[in-house]
Amino acid sequence: CFREIILDENFLHDDRRPIFSRTLDIGYRLDFFLPKYQFYIQVILILSIQMLLGSILGIILYYGVVLPIKEKQGVSGALLLGYGIVIPSALYIPFEIVDILNIQSVLIRLGSISISMTIPLRCLEAMHGHSDNCKSWRDYVLATSFIFRPAMNEERQFQPITSRFLIRNIQKYVYYMAILCVLCSILSPLDYTPFPNSLHQSDRTIISLHWGDWYNAFVLATLINETLQLSMSGAASLAGLYTKTQYDYENITNYPMFLSSSPSDFWGRRWNNLIHSDLKRGVYIPCRKRIGSKVVAGLATFIMSGLLHEHVWMVLFFDKDSYWFGKQLLFFGWNGILVSLEYLLGERIGRLMSKQHFPRIILSHLVVLLALPLAHLFTMDF
Numbered sequence: 001c002f003r004e005i006i007l008d009e010n011f012l013h014d015d016r017r018p019i020f021s022r023t024l025d026i027g028y029r030l031d032f033f034l035p036k037y038q039f040y041i042q043v044i045l046i047l048s049i050q051m052l053l054g055s056i057l058g059i060i061l062y063y064g065v066v067l068p069i070k071e072k073q074g075v076s077g078a079l080l081l082g083y084g085i086v087i088p089s090a091l092y093i094p095f096e097i098v099d100i101l102n103i104q105s106v107l108i109r110l111g112s113i114s115i116s117m118t119i120p121l122r123c124l125e126a127m128h129g130h131s132d133n134c135k136s137w138r139d140y141v142l143a144t145s146f147i148f149r150p151a152m153n154e155e156r157q158f159q160p161i162t163s164r165f166l167i168r169n170i171q172k173y174v175y176y177m178a179i180l181c182v183l184c185s186i187l188s189p190l191d192y193t194p195f196p197n198s199l200h201q202s203d204r205t206i207i208s209l210h211w212g213d214w215y216n217a218f219v220l221a222t223l224i225n226e227t228l229q230l231s232m233s234g235a236a237s238l239a240g241l242y243t244k245t246q247y248d249y250e251n252i253t254n255y256p257m258f259l260s261s262s263p264s265d266f267w268g269r270r271w272n273n274l275i276h277s278d279l280k281r282g283v284y285i286p287c288r289k290r291i292g293s294k295v296v297a298g299l300a301t302f303i304m305s306g307l308l309h310e311h312v313w314m315v316l317f318f319d320k321d322s323y324w325f326g327k328q329l330l331f332f333g334w335n336g337i338l339v340s341l342e343y344l345l346g347e348r349i350g351r352l353m354s355k356q357h358f359p360r361i362i363l364s365h366l367v368v369l370l371a372l373p374l375a376h377l378f379t380m381d382f
Contacts, residue, residue, distance in 0.1 A: 302336025
């Protein structure tokens with residue numbers, strides 16, 4: 001009965017009836033719909049499974065990798081456990097969740113990939129000795145097994161959950177939900193392509209020089225940005241209720257489409273700072289220490305990001321006609337080249353594209369334009 005009522009709803013077709021309709025004087029009609037309760041139950045179920053499995057893998061990481069690396073005993077076994085069991089398990093779990101629960105909605109599938117975006121990178125940081133200095137396995141699980149990092153006070157202690165924290169999260173959730181409702185109401189009748197489009201989902205075009213494709217990708221990236229904020233505010237509340245701990249999700253994104261001053265500012269401070277932090281500790285810092293080159297370490301980080309996003313796209317779109325392997329490697333590889341060029345030519349580019357020459361929003365738009373010819377590789381499947 002539970003499966004028929006809850007899990008058999010795949011959200012591929014919207015069969016809801018409006019609770020209120022109104023025709024405007026300009027000829028458009030506004031319909032108001034209630035969300036389906038099955039959506040929230042499925043999301044909560046999937047996130048709960050992720051938290052449980054993430055906790056189990058966190059305990060394995062603590063005793064099998066963190067302690068041996070810290071004590072410098074059984075290092076070979078720790079590396080074998082990390083590369084041979086923990087990372088493959090974390091990457092495999094989302095496919096099983098999607099298959100067993102028969103999840104068809106891309107939005108709900110997104111909830112199944114947090115473990116594969118979090119555990120592999122935190123396993124890498126543990127194997128390279130950069131894990132949080134936790135006193136017990138419980139603290140380590142709280143610090144590393146969820147996609148968020150716990151909020152800490154000045155004494156570096158975890159902050160317990162409070163009613164104020166939950167209320168603030170609910171307020172943020174309602175705020176971002178309202179923004180998304182307005183944006184989707186405007187863009188949905190246009191099939192989310194408000195500008196002339198030269199591409200189709202089945203195309204394998206790598207570089208588009210059509211301005212309409214650029215700005216359609218810009219619009220979709222803005223929607224993805226708002227969706228990240230919405231989903232993380234809800235997930236942080238759920239994780240907090242389970243663990244009675246506050247999780248820090250502030251500034252997950254920080255107006256990347258409108259305030260970025262450079263490619264490194266976009267990727268390093270404004271777009272998905274949760275994953276940026278894990279990539280920095282799990283890939284960039286170890287590479288920088290071993291190789292010494294800022295450019296090589298940056299490129300390695302973007303390649304790893306591309307590989308992780310290839311995995312995510314495989315989970316989200318493996319049964320879609322538009323899916324083909326390599327999109328995210330190309331997209332993130334190109335952005336890695338842009339950041340590397342910034343490192344190499346930073347002072348010259350900085351003087352040319354300074355705030356003194358361009359207003360902040362114009363400068364940000366010029367930065368985003370550098371990535372837009374390949375941005376459809378990231379946005380078009382959605």
